[in-house]
Structures are given as structure tokens and as C-alpha cells.
Amino acid sequence: MRDIAAETGVSIATVSRVLNDHVNVSARTRELVLQAVERHRRDDTPPGAVHVRCPYLLTDYFGLIVSSIAETLRLHGMRMVLDAGEASQRDDALSTLPDQPGIGSAILILPPEEGAQLLALSRTGFPFVVVDPRTPPPPDVAAVSAAHFAGARAVATHLVELGHRRVGVIAGPEEWLASDARAAGHHAAFAAAGVLPARQRIRHVEPTTDAGLRAGGELLDAADPPTALVCFNDKLAVGALRAARARGLRVPEDVSITGFDDIDLSRATTPALTTVRQPLAEMGRIAVTQLMRVLDGHRPEALHLELSTTLVVRDSTGPART
Structure with missing residues (x-):
């Protein structure tokens, strides 16, 4: 009073x-x-809870992002409602968000919906941020991701400098933004060396260990097999390692193999994986920071943030065999 x-x-x-x-x-x-x-x-009145949607299994990749978001929201005194697992990949997930009681905003991790659905949600005035967008986000939607192009170019340049010219690419799904960006990064490095991967040496697969095993086996069984395999993520690279081992090939003496992400798995393999480190925890923290600015009524100056990646050279890469 x-x-x-x-x-x-x-x-x-x-x-x-x-x-x-x-x-x-x-x-x-x-x-x-x-x-x-x-x-x-x-x-x-306390602000509504933040709906964190991760429609995938909370493995080490997604688990790191979600854990970082949870810890950062706690520092801001914000409550989190987690919607995770493949069951959350329902058609009406985004359209019903603004009407959920007690929910004031959202962080969407690799949303499977098209950009038009994200734009429709944005036009309702409901505040949200996208982490690791699957498709190019609309211009007025805040998003955080890693520098996929730069990371892929760095790891491909590493292979080129080791003398590799016959390189097999185990890429991610064709409709993913990260797949396109990483493919462009690989091609930029190979083109600078005067080569491009032949079409028959490229496989687009789901980013799982089993898919890496199958795709790696197909590439290594070719009449003129690649001297290196560059993989979309660490799980695919682990599958490729298994494929090489099953054929009696030594890594890296007979074939070099690289991953992407630098999750714990990359350090547990034999040999340890050369990979690209994504700042997964930082992506979660930056997403919360972006959301706080949106909730405060500010329009983030940089709507689409790309965080830098780092090449991590370990034992799974070596000079191309002659």
C-alpha cells in the first residue's frame, strides 16, 4: 500500500x-x-515455467544440453517443465504450447517441425528459443547452434593435410540443417585440395552406431575403398570403427575415421576418436540467456547465434596409406 x-x-x-x-x-x-x-x-506474479522440449532420448548429447539449461534456469530462479522422449514428437506440440497452464515460455531443442510451424508459434507472441535447429529458423526466431560448417571444414582439412584423397562421407539425414552445413564444410576443404568425394562414397543415414556400422561396411567393401571416413557424429564414427575392425583393418594405419560432437564416447574408443567439439553445455546456457532477454521485452541483437567448434585430434587419424 x-x-x-x-x-x-x-x-x-x-x-x-x-x-x-x-x-x-x-x-x-x-x-x-x-x-x-x-x-x-x-x-x-512469478513468471510461468519454461517448457523445455527435447523430443528425443536424453543421451549424452541431448542430456548435456538439457542439464545445462536446467542449471542455468535455476540460477535465474525459473522453473522448468521437461517434455522429453520420442513420444513428445506429436503433431500439435507447438500449437498447444501457448494454452498450457503455468507455462510462460519455451526452449525447443532440435524441433522436428518445419519453419512455418515455428513462425506460427512466434506470431502468437509466445516467447521461445530454438537450440540446434533442424531446418533454417525463421528470421525473427531466436536460435542457438554450433558452427557446423567451420567444424566440418576443419576436420576435412586435417584429413587432406594427412594426404587423404579418397574419403568416404557418412553424413546425417539429408533434411537436417546441420547435415547440409557440415557437407558444405567438407566439400570446401576437399575442393581446396582439388578433390571432391565421389557420389558413391557418400551415405546419408540416421546418426546412430548401427547406421555407422552398416554404412562404414558398405564403403569399406568397395572395390576402391576410401582411406578415410568422415562421420556426421561420434556415434556413427564408433559404428565405422566396428566395421573396420570386423574387416581386419587397422585404424589409423589402414583407414582414418573422424567423428563430430566430442561426447564422452569419443574418448572411450580404441583408438580414441579424432572429432570436432561442440560447446553443448554453452549452447544450453546461451539459450537461457537469449530467452531471458526475450522475456524482458528485448529483441536479441543476434537472433541466430553460432558458437565456435574446435578440432580435437586423437589417435583415429593418421597419414593416408600408400
């Missing part, structure tokens, strides 16, 4: 009379006080 009185320039007694609906208060003063009361009510 004291704050409202100071804000409106009336006495505490007048504020009391308004709140108790006394008649001896002018209509203008009553309206002034009630508007101030409503502003204080909104300011004192």
Missing part, C-alpha cells in the same frame, strides 16, 4: 479506501490506484 501510495501520489488512507471499495473516492483517483495495483500484481 505504501508503494502504491507513493507511485500514485495519494495517501495510504486513500489507497485503503479504494481497496475496501469506499464510496468517498473520486472515480479518477479510484482508477489511478486500481491501475497501480494491477501493475504491482503483475510484477509480483
Whole structure:
């Protein structure tokens, strides 16, 4: 009451009379006080929880991002509602978000929906941020991802410098933004060396270990097999390692293999994987920072942030065999 009185320039007694609906208060003063009361009510109401949607199994990749988001939201005093697992890949997931009780905003991790659906959600005024977008996000939607092109170019350049010219590519799904960016990075490095992977040495697969085993086996069984395999992620690279081992090939003496992500798995293989480190935890932290700015009414100056990646050279790459 004291704050409202100071804000409106009336006495505490007048504020009391308004709140108790006394008649001896002018209509203008009553309206002034009630508007101030409503502003204080909104300011004192805790913001709705942040809906964190990750429609995939919380493996080491997604688990690192979600854990970082949870820890950062806690620092901001925000509550989190987690919707994870493949069961959350339902058609109406985005359209129903603004109507969910107690939910005030969202962080969407690799959303499977098309950009048009994200744009439709944005036009409702519902605040959200996208982490690792699957497709190019609409211009006015805040998004955070890694520098896929630069990371892929770095690892391909590493192979080129080791003398590799026959390189097999085990790429991710063709419709993914990260797949396109990494393919462009690989091609940029190979083109600079005067070579490009032949079409028959490229496989587009789901990013799983089993898929890496199958695709790696197909490439290594070719009449003119590649001297190196560059993989979309570490799990595919682990499958490729298994394929090489099953054929009696030594890594890296007979074939070099690279991954992408630098999850714990990359350090547990024999040999340890050469890979590209994505700042997964930082992606989660930056997503929360972007969301806080949106909730504060600011339009982030850089809507689409790409965080730098780092080439990590380990034992799975070596000079091309002659």
C-alpha cells in the first residue's frame, strides 16, 4: 500500500479506501490506484515455467544440453517443465504450447517441425528459443547452434593435410540443417585440395552406431575403398570403427575415421576418436540467456547465434596409406 501510495501520489488512507471499495473516492483517483495495483500484481506474479522440449532420448548429447539449461534456469530462479522422449514428437506440440497452464515460455531443442510451424508459434507472441535447429529458423526466431560448417571444414582439412584423397562421407539425414552445413564444410576443404568425394562414397543415414556400422561396411567393401571416413557424429564414427575392425583393418594405419560432437564416447574408443567439439553445455546456457532477454521485452541483437567448434585430434587419424 505504501508503494502504491507513493507511485500514485495519494495517501495510504486513500489507497485503503479504494481497496475496501469506499464510496468517498473520486472515480479518477479510484482508477489511478486500481491501475497501480494491477501493475504491482503483475510484477509480483512469478513468471510461468519454461517448457523445455527435447523430443528425443536424453543421451549424452541431448542430456548435456538439457542439464545445462536446467542449471542455468535455476540460477535465474525459473522453473522448468521437461517434455522429453520420442513420444513428445506429436503433431500439435507447438500449437498447444501457448494454452498450457503455468507455462510462460519455451526452449525447443532440435524441433522436428518445419519453419512455418515455428513462425506460427512466434506470431502468437509466445516467447521461445530454438537450440540446434533442424531446418533454417525463421528470421525473427531466436536460435542457438554450433558452427557446423567451420567444424566440418576443419576436420576435412586435417584429413587432406594427412594426404587423404579418397574419403568416404557418412553424413546425417539429408533434411537436417546441420547435415547440409557440415557437407558444405567438407566439400570446401576437399575442393581446396582439388578433390571432391565421389557420389558413391557418400551415405546419408540416421546418426546412430548401427547406421555407422552398416554404412562404414558398405564403403569399406568397395572395390576402391576410401582411406578415410568422415562421420556426421561420434556415434556413427564408433559404428565405422566396428566395421573396420570386423574387416581386419587397422585404424589409423589402414583407414582414418573422424567423428563430430566430442561426447564422452569419443574418448572411450580404441583408438580414441579424432572429432570436432561442440560447446553443448554453452549452447544450453546461451539459450537461457537469449530467452531471458526475450522475456524482458528485448529483441536479441543476434537472433541466430553460432558458437565456435574446435578440432580435437586423437589417435583415429593418421597419414593416408600408400
